[in-house]
Amino acid sequence: MERFINPQLSSIQISGIRQFFNMVSQYEDVVSLTIGQPDFPTPDHVKEAAIEAIHTNHTSYTHNAGLLELRKAISHHVNEKYDLSYRAENEVIVTVGASQAIDITLRTILQPGDEVLLPGPVYPGYEPLIKLAGATAKHVDTSQNGFKLTADLIEQAVTANTKCVILPYPSNPTGVSLSNDELTAIADVLKAHNLFMIADEIYSELTYSAPHTSIASLPSVRDHVIVVNGVSKSHSMTGFRIGYLLAPSWLAKHILKVHQYNVSCATSISQYAALEAIENGQSDPLHMKKEYEKRRTYVLDRLDQMGLRYQVPDGAFYVFPEFPLEGMSSFDKAVQLVEEAGVALVPGDAFSQYGNGYMRLSYAYGMDTLQEGLDRLERFFRKKKSE
Ligand SMILES: Cc1ncc(COP(=O)(O)O)c(C=O)c1O
Known part of the structure; x- marks a missing residue:
């Protein structure tokens, strides 16, 4: 019966982000910098309002x-x-x-x-x-x-x-x-x-x-x-x-x-x-923003030290550095990073063909995770250079 469904669906795939995420979850000891959502808990007063709504x-x-x-x-x-x-x-x-x-x-x-x-x-x-x-x-x-x-x-x-x-x-x-x-x-x-x-x-x-x-x-x-x-x-x-x-x-x-x-x-x-x-909760985003801002400064510094080029992000919690692909697709390069560096970034081609040659790095992570992920990335580049 599958052939009778809406033909539009045959040209629609599960998103590249999700495909990559599913792939990464099969590996152990990978530092993932892929997440697309805040890493902070929902503010307590908001959670209380939801509970109160149920009770009332x-x-x-x-x-x-x-x-x-x-x-x-x-x-x-x-x-x-x-x-x-x-x-x-x-x-x-x-x-x-x-x-x-x-x-x-x-x-x-x-x-x-x-x-x-x-x-x-x-x-x-x-x-x-x-x-x-x-x-x-x-x-x-x-x-x-x-x-x-x-x-x-x-x-x-x-x-x-x-x-x-x-x-x-x-x-x-x-x-x-x-x-x-x-x-x-x-x-x-x-x-x-x-x-x-x-x-x-x-x-x-x-x-x-x-x-x-x-x-x-x-x-x-x-x-x-x-x-x-x-x-x-x-x-x-x-x-x-x-x-x-x-x-x-x-x-x-x-x-x-x-x-x-x-x-x-x-x-x-x-x-x-x-x-x-x-x-x-007008001030809730401000607390999170302050943290993101610190992390952004740290991440951009580290990318600078690695010689990776990027557009300075004005907002959100992502940076999209250019990545030397050496003839690979961004997806394959991201798989190589997972396997050889133990770090996961979302391949740029998950964001249309015009993202090929880039990776999305999310800084919706604590400083320790960011530091470990970026250390691994730096070691990977150093090793590649010496090969
Ligand atoms: C640009 C953009 N629009 C919309 C959404 C979806 O937002 P929501 O979770 O509120 O549906 C996302 C989620 O990552 C997003 O990045």
């Missing part, structure tokens, strides 16, 4: 768009922090992680034949969803452009079929972000070509060089942009599965239909936890 029987369906109280807290938070104006009543939808926000938005706007532009290298969560919506993902090579998807690159790649652009900054896997001027130039292109944009801002609370700017704060593109965000990375709540999207009411009402028939609503207990995180 907040265990039934909520409004499809999420608890109004939570939507109000989100609306207030994004207004204070990012100068965004979205009405809690009809422009905010609470989702099952940022992942579901991306999926329901794509399914609302796409139809077969449409193209979606996205930077390459990029988080691998978008392309399969674009394909499942019957559309085509077109990666734009940003590797010669500091990993930035700019107005010029979008302009060069746009065709009559382009419906949407994905703007995922600060970036997974590179950590790079965009400046206000770069965002303003992109806004002009969106308007000129009547394009939608999904601004995936899930790492917005984790920026080091400058505070995050959301492209949706430019009033001229309010009708074009859907903002995706959530508490997974900001409050170390990946398992709670709470994200949200912000969209103008005329669009949010259609996205809400897809959301309703998809999940009815996000988990009630997790919504109460997210409410606590957003209302009373």
Whole structure:
């Protein structure tokens, strides 16, 4: 019967990150620097709110768009922090992680034949969803452009079929972000070509060089942009599965239909936890950010000492150094690192073909682990040099 399933699935594989992760788990004594989530526990006051929600029987369906109280807290938070104006009543939808926000938005706007532009290298969560919506993902090579998807690159790649652009900054896997001027130039292109944009801002609370700017704060593109965000990375709540999207009411009402028939609503207990995180946990991301910042300085120093080149990450908890591949693919090189150096980095080709020649190193690890992993890497390079 397998041949009767949706043919789109035959071109969709388990993500390269997951494939690599599964492979690494078969080896012993490997220092893994591969993780894509905070290594801090969820803050206690947030956990308590979830427990309290269970004890007080907040265990039934909520409004499809999420608890109004939570939507109000989100609306207030994004207004204070990012100068965004979205009405809690009809422009905010609470989702099952940022992942579901991306999926329901794509399914609302796409139809077969449409193209979606996205930077390459990029988080691998978008392309399969674009394909499942019957559309085509077109990666734009940003590797010669500091990993930035700019107005010029979008302009060069746009065709009559382009419906949407994905703007995922600060970036997974590179950590790079965009400046206000770069965002303003992109806004002009969106308007000129009547394009939608999904601004995936899930790492917005984790920026080091400058505070995050959301492209949706430019009033001229309010009708074009859907903002995706959530508490997974900001409050170390990946398992709670709470994200949200912000969209103008005329669009949010259609996205809400897809959301309703998809999940009815996000988990009630997790919504109460997210409410606590957003209302009373404003400083939680700051504690984690301070730690990431120290680790980032350490990791970049060590990469410098090894002579590895990289773009300085502006945010998130990743750095994406260039790696001498010696004729191998990034995947095979990463396997060699596991086998010969005892250290695991995510191969760059897991983030599209434009990531080949790079590795993603996550610094969502304690200093001891980072030091041991980087020591091993350094020994590996020294040994290679002497061979
Ligand atoms: C850029 C990006 N967007 C979205 C997600 C998914 O977030 P969530 O766990 O909230 O679904 C991730 C997770 O790694 C990510 O890196």
